[in-house]
Amino acid sequence: MTDSQTWLPQLTKVAEPLHPEWISMRRYLHQHPELSDAEYQTTEYLTCALTKLGLPTHIPVDQRGLTADLVTFKHEPDRWMAIRGDIDALPINDAKAVDYRSTCDGVMHACGHDVHATVVVAAMHILSAMHQANRLPWPIAVRAVLQPSEELATGARYMIHHHALRDIDAILALHVDPTRSVGCIGLRHGTLTAACDAVHVTIHGNGGHGARPHLTNDPIDAITHWVQSAFRRLGRTVNAHQTVVFSVGQLHAGHSTNVIPDSASLSGSLRSLDAHSRRIALETLEDVCQATEIENNCKVKMELGFSAPAVVNDDSLVDLLADTATAAFSAGAIEWIDEPSMGSEDFSYYLKQIPGAMFRLGVAGDQVGHAPLHTPAFDIDERAIMVGAKLFAASVIAYFDPNRSPVPNANV
Numbered sequence: 001m002t003d004s005q006t007w008l009p010q011l012t013k014v015a016e017p018l019h020p021e022w023i024s025m026r027r028y029l030h031q032h033p034e035l036s037d038a039e040y041q042t043t044e045y046l047t048c049a050l051t052k053l054g055l056p057t058h059i060p061v062d063q064r065g066l067t068a069d070l071v072t073f074k075h076e077p078d079r080w081m082a083i084r085g086d087i088d089a090l091p092i093n094d095a096k097a098v099d100y101r102s103t104c105d106g107v108m109h110a111c112g113h114d115v116h117a118t119v120v121v122a123a124m125h126i127l128s129a130m131h132q133a134n135r136l137p138w139p140i141a142v143r144a145v146l147q148p149s150e151e152l153a154t155g156a157r158y159m160i161h162h163h164a165l166r167d168i169d170a171i172l173a174l175h176v177d178p179t180r181s182v183g184c185i186g187l188r189h190g191t192l193t194a195a196c197d198a199v200h201v202t203i204h205g206n207g208g209h210g211a212r213p214h215l216t217n218d219p220i221d222a223i224t225h226w227v228q229s230a231f232r233r234l235g236r237t238v239n240a241h242q243t244v245v246f247s248v249g250q251l252h253a254g255h256s257t258n259v260i261p262d263s264a265s266l267s268g269s270l271r272s273l274d275a276h277s278r279r280i281a282l283e284t285l286e287d288v289c290q291a292t293e294i295e296n297n298c299k300v301k302m303e304l305g306f307s308a309p310a311v312v313n314d315d316s317l318v319d320l321l322a323d324t325a326t327a328a329f330s331a332g333a334i335e336w337i338d339e340p341s342m343g344s345e346d347f348s349y350y351l352k353q354i355p356g357a358m359f360r361l362g363v364a365g366d367q368v369g370h371a372p373l374h375t376p377a378f379d380i381d382e383r384a385i386m387v388g389a390k391l392f393a394a395s396v397i398a399y400f401d402p403n404r405s406p407v408p409n410a411n412v
Contacts, residue, residue, distance in 0.1 A: 004327045007137040008394060011328075014129045015122075015390055022122045022389065023382045025049065027100035029114035033089030033107045036149040039064045042087045042117075046146055049121050053128045055144075060162040064148040065155065067164050070124060070140065072131050077141035081399050082164070082171040083392050084347060085120035086113045086150035095376035110378045112176030113150065115363070115385065119174060120144050122389035127396060140400045143168060153196070153306040156349035170317060171356035172395060173347045174388055176363045178370055180335060182381045185325045185391065186360025188337035189315050193358075194245070194271040195278055196344030198305030199285065201226060202265045205298040210258040219264040220253045222296035227266065229288045237284045242277035245342045246270050246285075271342045273310060309348040310340075314355035321359050324395045329387070335362075361388045 034042050043064050047057050050068040057068045065087065071077060092110045094102035102108045109115075124144050130136045145164045149155035165171070180186055203226065205217035227248055238244045246268060253264035270285070272278035282304075289300040325333050337360065350356055363369045365381025372378065398404065 004394075004398065007135070007397065008328055010135040011126060011130060011390065011394055011397070014133065014135065015126050015386065015393070018122065018125055018129070019386050022118055022125075022385050025121065026114050026118040026382065026385060029117060030100050030109050031103050033102050033104055033109045033114070034087075035091060035107055036088040036152045036155070037064070039087050039148040043146075043148070046087065046117060046121060050124060050144065053125055055124060055128065060158070065159055065162075066146050067159075068124060068144045070127055070131065070142050072136060073139040073141055077139070077167075079169045079400070080141045080143060080167045081396055082143040082145050082168045083120050083123055083396065084145040084147065084171055084173040084350065085116035086147050086155060087117045088113055088148050088151050088155070090151060090374060092374065093376055096379055098379070108376065108378075110374050110376070111151070112363070112373065112378070112380065115176050115361075115380055115388070116174060117146055118385055119361070119388035119392060120146060122385060123392035123396070126389060126393040137397065138400055138402055140396055142396045145171070150346050153308040153344070153346040156346040160349060160353065165350065165353055168354055170314070170399065171350050171354055172317065172321070172392065173356065173358040174361045174392070175345065175358060176373075176380060176384070177360035178364050178372060178378070178380075180360060180362030181364050182362050182369065182384045183329065183333055183387055184335050184362035185321070185329075185333050185387075186335050186337050186362070187318055187322055187325075188340065189313060189318050191273055191310050191312050191340045192337070193311040193340060193345050193348070194243075194273050194342045195308065195310045195348075197270045197278070197282070197307045199246075199268045199270055200265065200303045200305055201289070202263060202301050203292070203296075203298050204263045205296070207260045207262040210260055213260060216260045217297045218260050219262065219298055220260065222292055222298045222300070223251065223253065223264040223266060225296060226288055226292045226300065229291065230285055233284050233288055234281055238277050238280050242272070242274060243342065244270070244272045244277050244281045246281065267305075271344065273340055308344045308346045309352065311345050311348045311358055312351060313357040314351075317355055317357035320398060321357060321391065321395055324398050325391055328390055328394045359391070
């Protein structure tokens, strides 16, 4: 990182007075969460924040999600970088006793997307302020991508469709991590998260009176048979060295204690780390459907819902993040991740188009930030916002270092 000793102190000097403003932004977003596909007010709020920085913004016609550009080149940039955050919340009731708890019953930023969005805006704030103060060491061209509907795994494709990656050569993203302390940055080369497929199974039988099950084709019996068979068969058909996780999260059947219903359904998720194990697992579930039909004399239909490929980090961009984190904080700030997560992220869709990398941002402090993701008690130590913003901003600057080789685009 050439000359980082000169510009990193300038970055810190610009950033530190802005931290209270970013905390207020994060708390506003936390108080006003919106579910996937309904992020209209969030989009408007973030658009206003970026417009105040003097950055041109673009909002898709659906009025959800946005991009904002900062270009300091005096000529056409020879490369662009994007930093991505997501903005949707989850259908979870906020159980925290804090003044910034969600004001929307049953809706909460339980996955940290309020933090992701704030960190992206904060990084753009730092870069814009450095540009205005003539403190950038060289020109940059960076785009903030604030996407909706990550939880449905549709937001990344939606933003790509609306040209969020036009001209972009590389992209960075973050995810909060309550298992890591504030100041820690989790990094991993290669596969970071699993591919995920939503699996929906419906079984149609013949219902009847609960006193006479012999006159029915019981779909509840069939669906429990399907679940047990699926768990058992996957463990015998997928190579034990190729991790696959299948979980059932929903079961629906019936309406009365003494009536066998005509149908039953379930929904679950299949997670895999490579294309081969995914194919074998899906074929196995189809085989279970066929066997269940024959053995229970019912009609079984399996459909796939939302999906996301695995997040596969670009090695050179992981190295960029590692070098930047070492210079901005210390080598001790980096925690290398040994194994990929079986969680999923639709950031992976951007990586099908261009090189990119995602890092884990530690958010656990002494008093707050330890509650797991997707739980009613989830919160963060807000010092993490500064860490994420500085790492994003410094990585953008380092990416445009004239003495640094560009990241090769594997899709060219």
